[in-house]
Amino acid sequence: MLLTWLWLAPALAMIVVWAMPSRGLARGTALLFSLGLFAYSLWLLAPYSEGLLHLEELGVAGPLGIRYRLSVDGIALSLCWLSALLTVLSLAASWKADVPNAFWASFLGLEAALMGVFCARDLFYFYLFWDIALIPMFFIIGLWGSSGRRKASLKFVLYTFLGSLSLLIGLLALVTLHHQATGVWTWDMSALEKTPIAGRAALWTYAALALGFAVKIPVFPLHNWLPDAHTEAPAAGSVMLAGSMLKMGLFGFLRVLLPVFPDLSAAALPVLGGLGVVNILYGALCAMAQSDLKRLVAFTSVSHLGFCLVGLFSLTAAGIAGASLQMLNHGLSTGGLFLLVGMLYERAHRRGLNDFGELASRTPIFAFFFAFILLSSIGLPGLNGFVGETMCLAGMAKASLPLTALGLIGTVLAAAYGLPAFQAVFWAPAGPGSASPGLADLDLRERLILWTLVALILWLGLYPRPMLELLEPAASALAQR
Template identity: 45%
Template sequence: MPSLLSLVTFLPIVGAAIVAALPERAAKSSALAVSVLAFLVSIPLWFQFDPNSAELFQLVEKMDWIPAFGVSYHVGIDGVSLLLILLTTVLTPIIVLAGFSGVDKNQRGYFALMLVLEGAMIGTFVALDTFLFYLFWELVLLPMYFLIGIWGGERRLYAAVKLFVYTIVGSLLMLVALIGLYVLHHQVEGTWTTDLGRLLALNIPYDTQLWMFACFALAFAIKVPMFPLHTWLPDAHVEAPTGGSVVLAGVMLKMGTYGFYRFAMPLFPEATMAFGPFLIALCVIGIVYGALVAMVQDDVKKLVAYSSVSHLGFVMLGLFALNPQGVAGSIYQMLNHGVSTGALFLLVGVLYERRHTRKIVDYGGLTKVVPLFAVAFMIVTLSSIGLPGTNGFVGEFMILLGAFQYAPIPTAIATTGVIFGATYMLWMFQRVMFGPLTNRANQTLTDLNAREIGYMAPLIVLIFVMGVFPQPFLDRINPSVNAFVARMEERFDGTPYLAAGGVPSWIGAASAAPAPAAAPHDDAPTHAAPPAHHAPAPDAASGAHGE
């Protein structure tokens, strides 16, 4: 009997094999059964996870996998991965249900790949071994590549290859840094291991941190995607089938931000501080640029895609604020974005299936013919804008609160992104939904059917639940966030770097000797806000939102 986490991870993958083995006509029902089962199996995670536990990672499983390399099968979850797993298992049945129409060829393949994708994404969220993480990280790419390449739109091949090549460039550089870390651990500690916990215990010299962080950050920033590495995203979104877009926006992009949170930042805290201002600048540019570009789009799906660039900029901004509010808000916003943008893509998919166009000018006045659809669209739009009472507000507010303490001016600029966000979303909504019903083809549009209501309803409920009762979610996020922030802070109050003699010279810059023990530490606070800035009590986040 496998234990719970492994079950949640591998059930969809095994299910995919079953779906692929069954005949084509059973594809829909079997895929739905598997995805619902996966969701049901994941529910006990919420209850078994104890937010008050002293253990950061729970439900841990660990066994040797490749002893010759010191690679282990090591999985476990903290509150952040718990919620991301649940987001994945909630979204997948919805995506499968949405795929009942619109997937016109080889449904078996489509659903099987979707389930493999689910398992692989869960795998990246549970992995506590860098080798295992990398394996799942790459495994995610393949099904997505096929989903876009086979079931995508006109320019699907271009989009699929672009996605693949962009991601793989980052991934392979990350692999080099990851192996570098693995080798460093061997040279310092004398044992080979890829275990995240043991790598975290390593004191990494400053110069080494810089190049390793750069490699990791590149891989994750491509996935997020951060400006200026975002150009694959609009193409992928526009060409992907609806289910592909939902999973891409809903979960896959979070793998990038999660990667920063779980790996790049805790492993290389000093480098995080050093790169922080630069990355924050990119976040702010991404927020404003994404919003402005979204505003001028004439294709609804592309508009939503660019809005993702902007929203994910907020998530990254919150992470780099490095204080409890910012980081917790950023994690919360990851979930929100998954729910709202996923819902937006589903709604765009509903329109596209009926009219086979996504051009804004082809629509107008839809409220009159499809009232239910209009209501759903309105709610999701407002959630995406961040209206109080919806989930988007909680996350964005916390991010801005946190980020303002750390970097007031960039945050002030980023705030314009919220305003632009309201502009482009509402303007789009107005052009699509209101006004005269000029286009004849739209007069015969049918409203949401029972199946569509069935898969939209849970998302709309989530939008309100997460907007009104964020506390249960934040309770699960906060212990992990506090540990994260504590780790970042602890590295700035006097932890010595490796003594000069202990550092193999290659690990630093190619020419230079290892960084002198004290120098980078003296530098660090000039890049960073002094620790005092982080001082607000760790429970400020829960305090601010408790009421």
């Protein structure tokens, strides 16, 4: 039951919060629940280190071979932490929003689905949670987003549902091919990993699965839904979307494609690793061209996740561990940037790059946090982004030098989109129409939220060893296949 609680508790909390008699009570309960769950997810390290978290099963597999199975490795556990943490921060950041119970409940529902995805060991339940996650996000964007929310919410769901369908077909094909090879119906990931399947059918299956995961990340030609979804979502929604939901795609690569199809994954390196590099460069270039802060952050997210893809498809222990670490980093720094932009938007109701100016002197605390988290996102040595990106590229260097070299350009481009943006908002003289005058600096609640992030960023940047020790066993197990 240890892992079951990870998704069941927020699911139950969702109902409780929904049924609360007043908005204030709903808000408080939701935050309390999410804090509790975060503490619980931290505590899970104890049973994990004793090897107690490996498998949870219920019932027996029926004729379809589907069985409720949960299990985590270090990577999955770290993503559970991240989701729990970001839920807490998102809810805390939305504290002042006057929204109905459903808002708070949606976040808990989303958290439940994410936990389910990261813990599932049976592909059926993996898919079930995968798709359920869409529904709360649809309402989060659609109900509480900004002006273009109507269109963005539908686009988000339909686009990612296309990915889901491709994933569904891929999973069904995988299970069916496994049955043809072994005569056993099973949806158990660990059983599927043991029987490699090959041939044309395997290639199609791989393509269907990869397409399904790639839409979620999103990988370059399929990224079209992301900027709109991010721009229109409320700040807390963007945090969850970027911080946790996009990781589902990478996690799918890591949990399904790499272990089940090691040979095909090695063969796919030029394609998928190459697309990762395209993501890095394309995302960075697009970010340079943005005049809307939130859209800019959305494109940096595309760029950062490219590093993860590069790390994963290096198929080396260092690369995979780096990619997993980079998933966490991205959750912290991009999540943090979305929070900051949200705080700014809450005050000024604008978020254009040129709508501000002189914020460094007017709101120094805000400027400090923005600079710090931006630098972490850019990959300044000493902060978390640097460690992750370096490991991803180092892993890739063993597999393909040209791709590594191209990826390196991305680290330079990061400075080229990040620093001018900072300059425009914080240092440039405030023009006549500027929203800067009269903006209040961060209050204690907001500072607490950001200090949490800063502390984690520093920890992962200066002393990533403990985290890497958690991630590496899982990564090297994957790399050895």
